[in-house]
Amino acid sequence: MMEVYTKVIGNSHSPEWEERLRGFQIDYIEMDGWNAQKSRLLAIGTSGKSYAMAFERGHKLTDGDIIFFSPESNCASVVRLKLGDVLVIDLSSLERRSHTEAMALAIELGHAIGNQHWAALLRGNSLLVPLAVDRKVMLSVLRTYNFEGLEFSFRPGSELIPYLTPTEIRTLFGSTSPTNNSHNSHRHRSHIHTIEDYV
Numbered sequence: 001m002m003e004v005y006t007k008v009i010g011n012s013h014s015p016e017w018e019e020r021l022r023g024f025q026i027d028y029i030e031m032d033g034w035n036a037q038k039s040r041l042l043a044i045g046t047s048g049k050s051y052a053m054a055f056e057r058g059h060k061l062t063d064g065d066i067i068f069f070s071p072e073s074n075c076a077s078v079v080r081l082k083l084g085d086v087l088v089i090d091l092s093s094l095e096r097r098s099h100t101e102a103m104a105l106a107i108e109l110g111h112a113i114g115n116q117h118w119a120a121l122l123r124g125n126s127l128l129v130p131l132a133v134d135r136k137v138m139l140s141v142l143r144t145y146n147f148e149g150l151e152f153s154f155r156p157g158s159e160l161i162p163y164l165t166p167t168e169i170r171t172l173f174g175s176t177s178p179t180n181n182s183h184n185s186h187r188h189r190s191h192i193h194t195i196e197d198y199v
Contacts, residue, residue, distance in 0.1 A: 002050065002052045003052065004052045004053065004054050005051060005052065005053045005054075005067040005068065005077075006053070006054050006055060007055070007067070008055075008061070008065045008066065008067060009066045009067065009068070009069050010065075010066045010069070011062070011064040011065055011066065012026075012064040012065075012066055012076075012078050013063070013064040013161065013162075013164075013165075013169065014064075014165075017064075017066065020069075021066075021076055021078075023074070024074055024075060024076050025074055025075045025076075026075075026076055026077075026078050027045040027046060027047045027049060027068075027075065027076070027077045027078070028045060028046045028077075028078055028079075028080040029043050029044070029045045029046075029051055029067070029077060029078065029079050029080065030043075030045075030046065030080050030081075030082060031043055031061070031079065031080075031081060031082070032081065032082050033081055033082075033083075033084075033173050036060060036061040036062065036079065036081055037060045037061075039054065039055045039056065039057050039058065039059050040053065040054045040055070041053055045077060049077075051067065051068075051077065053067065060170065061079045061081075062079070062081070062169050062170040062173065063079065063080060063081040063083060063161060063169050063173060064078060064079065064080075064161075064169070065078070065079040066078050066079075067079065081173055083156070083157030083158050083161070083173055084130060084131040084157055084173075085130075085131045085135070085154045085155065085156055085157060086128050086129065086130050086131065086154065086155050086156075086157050086160055086172065087128070087129040087130075087131065087135075087138055087152060087153075087154055088126050088127075088128060088129075088152070088153050088154070088155055089109070089126065089127040089128075089129065089142075089150055089151075089152055090125065090126055090150065090151040090152075090153070091106075091125045091126060091127060091150065092125040093149040093150060093151075094106065094125075095125075097149075105147065105149075105150075108145060108147070109127070109145075109147060109150070112141070112142060112145050112147075113127075113129060116132070116141060117132075118130075118132045118138075119132075119171060119172060121164075121168055121171050121172050123163075123164075123168070128160065128172060130157065130172050130173060131154070135154060139152060157172070157173060160172075
């Protein structure tokens with residue numbers, strides 16, 4: 001019978017685990033954000049090994065989660081999410097406005113983001129919003145509110161990972177839906193199935 005992995009040991013992005021994994025042979029289990037939300041699944045690592053996973057209901061895997069760690073064999077198995085782009089909204093211009101104007105614009109921006117049910121994370125003077133729909137659609141939605149003075153840009157999620165904590169990574173990339181990744185996730189889904197088919 002296939003071994004079933006039921007818990008996350010740690011996260012490779014944390015300083016502690018970065019050090020512990022140094023020199024280890026890593027088998028990366030690649031998947032998109034949608035499949036990472038499933039509590040029961042089977043995925044294939046880059047080595048070709050199959051991983052049956054069964055977590056508590058509601059558990060979501062995040063980029064860097066470690067499900068296997070063996071100092072004896074110098075091996076570990078780590079989840080690697082295929083991360084989408086992130087909309088970066090530069091809020092630094094708010095510092096040059098009056099307190100009243102800045103508060104009003106911030107509340108209006110929060111309302112616009114929340115009204116679309118988009119995840120968001122405040123990091124310094126930037127609001128990070130994972131790509132939820134097509135880029136043009138997201139920008140079109142924001143432009144209808146005429147947020148004068150705010151600058152918008154897109155950055156690959158992988159570029160932001162080194163600057164985020166595991167909790168922040170989960171906030172940004174842990175609620176991805178099939179629509180969000182429909183342009184790049186088909187290849188990964190073909191290797192991910194429900195665990196009931198195998199155990």
